[in-house]
Amino acid sequence: MSHFTRVRTALRDPELLVQALAALGFTTVETHDTPQTLYGYQGDARPERAEVVIRRAHIGGASNDIGFRRRDDGTFEAIISEYDRSRYDQPWLTRLARAYGHTAALRYAEDNGYEVESDVLEENGRRRLVLRRYT
Numbered sequence: 001m002s003h004f005t006r007v008r009t010a011l012r013d014p015e016l017l018v019q020a021l022a023a024l025g026f027t028t029v030e031t032h033d034t035p036q037t038l039y040g041y042q043g044d045a046r047p048e049r050a051e052v053v054i055r056r057a058h059i060g061g062a063s064n065d066i067g068f069r070r071r072d073d074g075t076f077e078a079i080i081s082e083y084d085r086s087r088y089d090q091p092w093l094t095r096l097a098r099a100y101g102h103t104a105a106l107r108y109a110e111d112n113g114y115e116v117e118s119d120v121l122e123e124n125g126r127r128r129l130v131l132r133r134y135t
Contacts, residue, residue, distance in 0.1 A: 003082045051068065
């Protein structure tokens with residue numbers, strides 16, 4: 001039975017979180033208004049609960065569910081098993097935060113009348129996003 005680790009994030013918006021996870025390849029993600037049970041690799045219910053959940057079936061055969069639980073301050077904490085932390089570690093969480101930021105910037109642009117002039121992902125992982133608004 002794997003131990004689950006909780007990792008604080010600065011992520012707040014569940015819709016943006018789901019879109020960021022999709023950008024990292026997770027196209028099947030559950031969102032709930034109330035925390036749902038996470039399951040271990042044997043299908044056993046764990047005491048950990050989360051509002052945003054990637055079920056183990058969409059991660060890998062020996063994996064556990066990955067969850068994101070809302071904290072009292074409005075941010076989400078990632079709940080990842082010790083086993084899955086070998087793949088979904090701090091660099092992965094950094095990529096997730098970058099994808100979240102990119103998604104948030106695109107939403108801001110759309111909501112405020114900007115057009116995307118260019119959106120380039122550089123080799124070093126940085127993203128250059130140029131927005132323009134014509135008045």
